[in-house]
Amino acid sequence: MVKQWWTRRYVALCARAEAGMTTAEYAMGTIAACAFAAVLYKVVTSGSVSGALESVIGQALDARF
Numbered sequence: 001m002v003k004q005w006w007t008r009r010y011v012a013l014c015a016r017a018e019a020g021m022t023t024a025e026y027a028m029g030t031i032a033a034c035a036f037a038a039v040l041y042k043v044v045t046s047g048s049v050s051g052a053l054e055s056v057i058g059q060a061l062d063a064r065f
Helices: 002-017 021-044 047-061
Strands: none
Touching: 021 047
């Protein structure tokens, strides 16, 4: 019975200590994902990477089975 009381108390304290942190974590994750997507878009649309991708796709479409 005492162990159950301590377990409930510990969970309650942990939940209270982390209240409000999920919003900030989601915001930082969203910002990081958007920044990564912007960098990835710039890399993929650059001339050399675009040419390499077109070459790979062209070779894949012309492959014999």
